[in-house]
Amino acid sequence: MRGRLASLLLEKSYRAGEVTLTSGRKSDYYFDCKQTALYPEGAWLIGNLLFDLLPADIVGVGGMTLGADPLVTAVSIASYLRNRPMPAFIVRKAAKGHGTNQFLEGLSNFQPGDRVALLEDVVTTGGTLLTVIDRVEAAGLVVGAVVTVLDRKEGGAERLAERGFPLLSVFTRDALLAAANPQPAS
Template structure:
């Protein structure tokens, strides 16, 4: 709880939801192929209306002021980019959402990117639900850069603290996380 009140802050509310709905302890194989005793699946939070609202407002505060779009690799980032774009609109800020496909569309235009495409050279912030090694985020960044966009920042809900920050730094990217895995694992809901 915040020091000045018994009402939890939005950050505390989101931490509670992540700890109770998204975090599990056990024996898991991650998307990176690594084994872990910690598993984080943010979708039960990001796919609930009130959870997405908390995430979106928090992520929006870390989107560069001159960014004109947010983007992320499908599927984990789909609700995030839409939610952050909507939160921006609520603040009268122009910010579009883009979805980066895992592979080019197999029909029609063969597009990698979905959404209102900004002009080449536009700054885009990449959003991610969970970063482990950074592979998914870097795939999205590469697709965006290959399309002519500028990407300098990745904002994630959870940094698993397993090298993603170093991978981002090696690609001249700043990684900002709303929470570290250690913070979620240590949280005991009230």
């Protein structure tokens, strides 16, 4: 499954060439995981591989809209199919301006103190995840894991670790390239 996901990610989500990232940093590649996560096989693979990384005490998954939306849905469905159902939640970029005026959607499926995992498509500096952690904790949930499809290895894991949140990842850039292009055994 990991090798197949790597191939799909390289085909649909990975683009070589100079780009400016959300963080303002320059990079020699762009990774748009949504292209793979919104493809049926890609969603199935991502859902299962992220689910496999979750600690046993996690009861639900969530993340910042828009990047995490297909991820949390895929993991929630995979969890149900694997007899460990986990509800999902989405964290808004801005509080809802009416009704309950909340940041989290899907919160009614959780109890205060529930341990949840935060999902992210790609981690560069970790800034988005630190914002999400604050909002999730303010809503009464406990962040028990932070999981990403791709860790760019550009400081995000270290920033999260400083706050006590080790980053779990399906791939780093080097691991993604290696998994998609395995070397024949000699």
